Amino acid sequence: MDQSGHSSFPALAGQPAQEALGWITRLVAALELTPLVAVCSIDRAGIVRFCNRACAQLCGMTPQEAVGRRLDELLSRGERGAEHAALLEAVWRTGHNGPAGDWIVRTPDGRERWVYSTTVPIFHGELGQVFCMDVDITSRKHAERTLQLAAQVFENSRDAILLTDGRRRIVSVNRACAGITGYDDAEMLGQPLSLHRTGVEDEAFLREVWTQLEAVDHWQGETWSRRKGGDAFPAWLSLTAIRDGHGQVSNYMAILSDISERKRSEEHTRHLAEHDYLTDLPNRVLLLDRLSLALSTARRKGSMLALLFLDLDRFKPVNDTLGHQVGDALLREVAARLLHCVRKVDTVSRQGGDEFVIILADIGGIDHAAHVAEAVRQAIGQPYRIGEHALRISASIGVSIFPSDGDDIDTLVKNADVAMYHAKEGGRDGFRFFSASMNERIALRADFEEGLRRALDEQQFELAFEPELDVQSGALVGAEALVRWRHPQLGLLLPERFLDVAEEAGLMVPIGNWVLREACRHARAWHDEGHEVVVAVNLSLGQFLQGDLPQQVQAALREAGLAARFLELELTEAIIMQGGQAVVDKLRGLRALGVRLSLDDFGTGWSRLGQLKDYPIDKLKIAQAFLLDGFDATVIRTIIALARSMDMTVIAEGVETAEQLEFLRGHGCDQYQGYYAVAAARDSGQGGVLH
Numbered sequence: 001m002d003q004s005g006h007s008s009f010p011a012l013a014g015q016p017a018q019e020a021l022g023w024i025t026r027l028v029a030a031l032e033l034t035p036l037v038a039v040c041s042i043d044r045a046g047i048v049r050f051c052n053r054a055c056a057q058l059c060g061m062t063p064q065e066a067v068g069r070r071l072d073e074l075l076s077r078g079e080r081g082a083e084h085a086a087l088l089e090a091v092w093r094t095g096h097n098g099p100a101g102d103w104i105v106r107t108p109d110g111r112e113r114w115v116y117s118t119t120v121p122i123f124h125g126e127l128g129q130v131f132c133m134d135v136d137i138t139s140r141k142h143a144e145r146t147l148q149l150a151a152q153v154f155e156n157s158r159d160a161i162l163l164t165d166g167r168r169r170i171v172s173v174n175r176a177c178a179g180i181t182g183y184d185d186a187e188m189l190g191q192p193l194s195l196h197r198t199g200v201e202d203e204a205f206l207r208e209v210w211t212q213l214e215a216v217d218h219w220q221g222e223t224w225s226r227r228k229g230g231d232a233f234p235a236w237l238s239l240t241a242i243r244d245g246h247g248q249v250s251n252y253m254a255i256l257s258d259i260s261e262r263k264r265s266e267e268h269t270r271h272l273a274e275h276d277y278l279t280d281l282p283n284r285v286l287l288l289d290r291l292s293l294a295l296s297t298a299r300r301k302g303s304m305l306a307l308l309f310l311d312l313d314r315f316k317p318v319n320d321t322l323g324h325q326v327g328d329a330l331l332r333e334v335a336a337r338l339l340h341c342v343r344k345v346d347t348v349s350r351q352g353g354d355e356f357v358i359i360l361a362d363i364g365g366i367d368h369a370a371h372v373a374e375a376v377r378q379a380i381g382q383p384y385r386i387g388e389h390a391l392r393i394s395a396s397i398g399v400s401i402f403p404s405d406g407d408d409i410d411t412l413v414k415n416a417d418v419a420m421y422h423a424k425e426g427g428r429d430g431f432r433f434f435s436a437s438m439n440e441r442i443a444l445r446a447d448f449e450e451g452l453r454r455a456l457d458e459q460q461f462e463l464a465f466e467p468e469l470d471v472q473s474g475a476l477v478g479a480e481a482l483v484r485w486r487h488p489q490l491g492l493l494l495p496e497r498f499l500d501v502a503e504e505a506g507l508m509v510p511i512g513n514w515v516l517r518e519a520c521r522h523a524r525a526w527h528d529e530g531h532e533v534v535v536a537v538n539l540s541l542g543q544f545l546q547g548d549l550p551q552q553v554q555a556a557l558r559e560a561g562l563a564a565r566f567l568e569l570e571l572t573e574a575i576i577m578q579g580g581q582a583v584v585d586k587l588r589g590l591r592a593l594g595v596r597l598s599l600d601d602f603g604t605g606w607s608r609l610g611q612l613k614d615y616p617i618d619k620l621k622i623a624q625a626f627l628l629d630g631f632d633a634t635v636i637r638t639i640i641a642l643a644r645s646m647d648m649t650v651i652a653e654g655v656e657t658a659e660q661l662e663f664l665r666g667h668g669c670d671q672y673q674g675y676y677a678v679a680a681a682r683d684s685g686q687g688g689v690l691h
């Protein structure tokens with residue numbers, strides 16, 4: 001017994017001294033060698049006096065290296081170091097065992113280990129040493145942490161997770177399970193995992209699922225589930241068999257995700273991809289899909305189908321005058337009216353712009369298509385009220401029929417389009433059925449356009465000149481250049497035969513520039529022969545709008561060596577109607593080159609007479625309509641007076657008789673042109689000048 005009353009070795013009490021010593025030696029040896037418990041002892045100064053192998057290993061050194069160092073050099077006690085130091089201090093103070101507990105220690109080489117640790121004071125007379133015993137529980141701690149995390153994942157997952165035992169009885173469900181399925185835990189636990197619990201009801205499907213699960217331990221796929229309340233919802237189901245160490249299935253895990261939201265968003269995305277944003281009608285993609293389906297059905301049933309290709313008439317001016325928003329609203333209203341004209345089985349789609357295509361599925365006969373086309377025409381033609389605007393619009397409709405007008409999508413769409421084009425050409429506001437001859441006309445027109453494209457390169461254009469004579473003296477003062485096309489097969493063509501096509505084919509500018517250069521070249525030739533005649537060239541709107549028009553004019557004059565005052569550019573009213581300072585500036589720019597400007601066809605559409613004085617125009621050409629379609633003396637007199645008041649030259653076109661010329665002379669008209677001028681020039685020998 002020591003002075004404090006503690007027995008140093010109670011277990012050896014009563015043993016003979018020799019035997020006790022043997023026991024102690026063996027115990028120390030066991031302590032020394034045990035791999036399970038790291039043991040070290042420290043003295044009051046905190047110096048390590050004993051360190052077994054396990055302790056040395058934990059610290060990453062040999063026992064010899066450990067002994068003699070301070071304990072905190074071996075194992076620092078991590079974040080809770082102060083707490084541990086206080087505990088140790090209490091052991092020294094009270095002489096009682098320190099409480100056992102888990103600690104994180106840090107070894108000298110920086111590793112962190114979890115230890116289960118206790119501290120025992122050992123008395124030898126007085127309190128001599130404190131033994132620290134640590135069991136390394138790092139792996140267990142990690143396993144616990146992993147399990148804890150798994151449990152958190154299980155519990156917090158937004159998907160329903162169900163665990164069963166090997167006999168498919170539910171042993172655990174997470175919180176989300178009740179949220180998704182509507183069944184609470186009590187209704188689930190202990191129940192067999194018939195997938196009815198997850199709402200999957202298709203027996204054949206379920207058999208297939210379990211068969212695959214048994215074979216490869218996993219199955220996943222999309223399925224329809226039903227909540228306890230009866231609602232069906234789309235779900236993603238994943239089933240996994242979990243096997244034990246002997247390869248037997250010990251558990252099954254089912255994960256059920258509610259994918260209604262994702263489906264809704266996918267559906268929304270698909271809707272956007274297949275529908276027109278403005279009218280929400282099927283777009284071209286969906287139309288082709290529906291048409292393909294409708295064609296398969298029609299082929300199988302041997303029935304007919306009609307395709308209506310609809311294009312609004314003169315829709316562009318609605319946009320241009322009232323703005324795109326009104327245009328958009330009109331398109332939406334048109335879409336709504338179209339839907340009213342067809343059955344549920346039919347498809348109304350918008351192709352873009354002001355084009356719509358309608359599929360009439362399974363029609364009884366052609367008259368059905370005609371009936372719908374007429375109903376559509378009438379519906380579109382009813383007045384519209386868009387905001388404060390009252391509008392009217394019409395549509396041109398082309399119809400193609402399966403099987404007579406085509407057997408495949410492309411042909412049917414193309415033929416309906418061709419028929420629509422003919423409806424436009426036929427005066428708009430109507431419908432046309434496709435006929436084979438339409439294609440021939442389209443092909444002819446395409447050939448014609450192709451020929452026109454080649455005509456410039458192959459020098460098939462020519463100029464003719466119409467003389468302009470002085471009313472008083474009869475002298476030749478000018479000549480208007482008029483373009484002709486010597487077509488290889490069709491012979492000499494007048495501009496009205498090909499200018500529309502040139503306009504649509506974008507050829508007006510190159511043709512116009514050719515005319516300009518060629519006219520200047522001719523004028524120069526006349527001058528060289530001693531005839532100082534002005535040459536007049538018509539300027540199209542397209543030409544006027546080109547940015548480098550002044551340069552083109554200058555180049556033509558330079559190439560020909562013609563003085564600018566001998567070139568007259570004839571403007572159309574369309575150019576002046578563009579209005580604005582930009583037009584005035586451009587005209588002034590041309591005028592500054594020294595050329596003359598005349599206004600062609602004056603009097604037919606000009607509504608802003610007051611502004612005429614703002615434009616730098618030298619000459620007015622009285623439209624020939626006033627002379628040819630019933631001689632309008634009042635208008636002619638007025639125009640002459642107007643031109644005089646503004647100091648402009650005035651010329652009358654289309655003069656055919658001596659009386660007309662007399663009238664013009666009597667009212668002070670300066671020049672004239674037309675059949676009578678041609679004859680007069682010929683008779684006076686001046687006609688030959690204009691070769």
Ligand SMILES: Nc1nc2c(ncn2[C@@H]2O[C@H](COP(=O)(O)OP(=O)(O)OP(=O)(O)O)[C@@H](O)[C@H]2O)c(=O)[nH]1
Pocket residue numbers: 278311312313314315316317319323324325326327328331352353354424
């Ligand atoms: N407001 C609006 N206009 C559009 C839209 N898409 C295209 N457009 C316009 O629709 C017009 C289509 O005009 P076209 O069919 O070429 O010509 P049109 O004036 O109808 O003449 P015709 O068809 O020859 O009778 C163009 O001006 C386009 O800019 C759209 O989504 N909204």
